[in-house]
Amino acid sequence: MEEKRSSLNFIEQIITDDLRAGKNNGKVHTRFPPEPNGYLHIGHAKSICLNFGLARKYGGKCNLRYDDTNPTKEEQEYVDSIREDIRWLGFDWEDREFYASDYFDQLYAWAEKMIMDGKAYVDDQSAEQIAEQKGTPTVPGKESPYRSRSPEENLRLFREMRDGKYGEGEKVLRARIDMASPNMHMRDPIMYRIMHRSHHRTGDKWCVYPMYDFAHGQSDYIEGVTHSVCTLEFEVHRPLYDWFLDQVYTPGTVRPRQIEFARLNLNYTVMSKRRLLELVQMGIVKGWDDPRMPTISGLRRRGYTPESIRVFAEKVGVTKTDSVIDVSLLEHSVRDDLNKKAPRVMGVLRPLKVVIENYPEGKVEMLETVNNPEDESMGTRQVPFSRELYIEQDDFMEDPPKKFFRLRPGGEVRLKSAYIIRCEKAVKNEKGEIIELRCTYDPDTRSGSGAQRKVKGTLHWVSAAHAIDAEVRLYDRLFNDPDPMGHKDRDFKEFLNPDSLKIITGCKLEPRLGNVRPLDKFQFQRIGYFCVDPDSTPGKPVFNQTVPLKDTWGKVVNRGS
């Protein structure tokens, strides 16, 4: 094992201790166990990176295992999306794609064994009665009147349950543990319930399905998982996890160990599949992959890279402390990655026409410009320059405040990779709106010509005759409140940000962007990072803003107002 300079997180600490103690024959085996009842989100990404990362770091393996024990909630669509998202993130489970449902036969056999060992019994009571007898955290539960049936009777009944003799809810199989346990999960938890439902994998083979607690640890055991990493809310389940394992464990085999860590929380969003599903079903967002969603598919469509998400997952750390990560860390992770990778282009979101009065009509110059100042190897390209251009409306002010070093009447700016121009006059319409700028250029200042003149501001621009039209979608956080779920008596949807999506049409982009494919990523200089949306059609590209560039001027302006 190579010496690691950075410190180990507490799970790595446990693993290295286990390894040192010679446990599990020196093997490390993890698993990522999603329930296929929704799309994966950034919180799952943390878990994926953790589990697959642990396996990679310690030379072990990580399985993908669908936790599909509840046929009423699980669907093939989700299975497929999960597979795609994990692959996209850059992880490989090779041939180890498993399902809890693969183990239904084994689980059933174990249940019968537990019945014969007097560790499980069939209860005829209703869900309400069972809940009532369960007690409360401070009051011990009462034992079921069916608790002392003979193993033979239990076995007969359980087999009848399996054979479909009973309706849903008529009977359940319970573990016989301790109705007075201070841990609610140990009060004779339900192992099997009857569901006359067909399952997305096993079809109609079964009408009894195991509960999570009975299925999860046993599945880990079957797969030879050494370290079963889950989130904090399962902490109180651990004694039960261990108890079930005790019932079937064979000495000398690998015994899985459950370790809990704090799930990822991000501010200004919600992170539960249930809430996300609600947003989808109510049409508040356009789907699971809406770029405003914290889902992996949403982030992908928004323009996030797998690398940026992996780096983010690394940076948030692994602890048992409940925490809320600031979205700015996520945004920083993409900016940092895209800064190195994204080709620079010029695009004008809200065009303002500029006419260079002293530039010959009909003349077109091809000017060379660098594709990425951060990476020489990305080369250069040519952009057309002509008498009529577009610049950003925001880049001109008739009566600007101090420190505004963009264009103003009588002022000068450099057009990126082109010339220095001076604004001679702003043309207005009847309503007093500025509709066009009349400018002049200094022919001696062409970029790359060795011209020495300096001006304070540099603007992006695009040649009017050569520009292509595009739609650009700007996104902001989905919620205005840092913790939409944190308000008692108020629905999280009350905190939706009405401006989370702004669609801008009529944007003017340099010709280079006429030929792009979905998910291509660019930096629109001085604006932000953008990604081609699958809604694009030939000749009509649609771009999603992944994240804006840091805007120190915008900050100054906001401070003033």
Next chain:
RNA sequence: UGCCCCGUGGUGUAAUUGGCAACACGUCUGACUCUGGAUCAGAAAAGUUCAGGUUCGAGCCCUGACGGGGCAACCA
């Protein structure tokens, strides 16, 4: 009122396992810049929830408070 877990700058994570608290994000200066981006330099910001105790010495160990979270689905 039971059980379990957690408590370090605004946020998140560290601290060679007891040696006078570091890194990142964010914030704020300034330099540089043909992206007000990037980069570079610097600053503010915690004395580690509190109170005792052990120790030459405690963020790390012990005790007790306080604060936060989780647990009573035939969900996972």
